[in-house]
Amino acid sequence: MTRVLIVDDEDLMRAGLAELLTADPAIEIAGQAGTGQQAIDQAAAVAPDVVLMDVRMPDLDGIAATREVLRVAPSAKVLILTTFEHDEYVFGALRAGASGFLVKRTRPEDLIAAVHAVHAGDALLSPSVTRLLIEHVAREQQPPVVDRTALEQLEVLTPRERDVLTQVARGLSNREIAAELVVEESTVRTHVKRLLMKLGLRDRIQVVILAYETGLIRPGQRPDADARRR
Incomplete structure (x- = not known):
């Protein structure tokens, strides 16, 4: 099983992601968090395999949250979720240790594949994003x-x-x-x-x-x- 922690400040987004991911029998939702600090606490408590991390949150942005999540759960892989490819936060999050990112308009099947790819140790960056x-x-x-x-x-x-x-x-x-x-x-x-x-x-x-x-x-x-x- 791939255990996933979903981090997003929108309740509807978290619920939608949870429903989508659990359609795959090989994915288990290990926890959910609505803030960066909750993400850190949850990561320390449940030791997820993959963290789906929103970048824009009110208390602690995705950059700081990624760095701290990897400190308390070093075996986790962080997959950034963002609205825009050129989001200024993305680059900082990658430098903080994230293993890749997806835009929120990603197709459901691609999101599931991305979770498995990141869990397997592959970085999820398209060549165009690598160049950026x-x-x-x-x-x-x-x-x-x-x-x-x-x-x-x-x-x-x-x-x-x-x-x-x-x-x-x-x-x-x-x-x-x-x-x-x-x-x-x-x-x-x-x-x-x-x-x-x-x-x-x-x-x-x-x-x-x-x-x-x-x-x-x-x-x-x-x-x-x-x-x-x-």
Whole structure:
């Protein structure tokens, strides 16, 4: 079973999400919360597998709530729910440790699939959103200060794993990477899992951040430009 904690300040939204998710027999609603603080308390009490987190709440926003939920329930995965793709809170929540986000207009079947994907350890970011994240991080710090410690981390990777990391950081999906490298998509998934394990990263989002810190992605560079030329 995938145990889900639903966090939203609207009663109707929480009820609707609960009804939708429980249509899948492999999903159990572990709890519900209407505020950020309630989310933290609930996460500590029920240790959910996945937290569906609203970003705009009256007492504690999704950024702070995500950070604290992961502190009290480190094995949980946070999936951000937002109204707009460009929501300013999304980027902060991703930096706080969220494993991805969905817009609230997402189709029901896609929401269920997303919950299972995040529980399985996959980050849920489309390539376009990955590119937005790169650009946002780039705007935050100009010029970039290369993190030497992070750079040394890359030395544990094989040449192919480093190549895959670069493609992930540029916003390519597993399918696109497979096409670029002329390998099976399953091979790419294996490389991604291995490099995440070697680097001690949670998901693809942290790959993007690491890529910026090590100088693989720089301000003003189109995140996928080099990959498209290859």
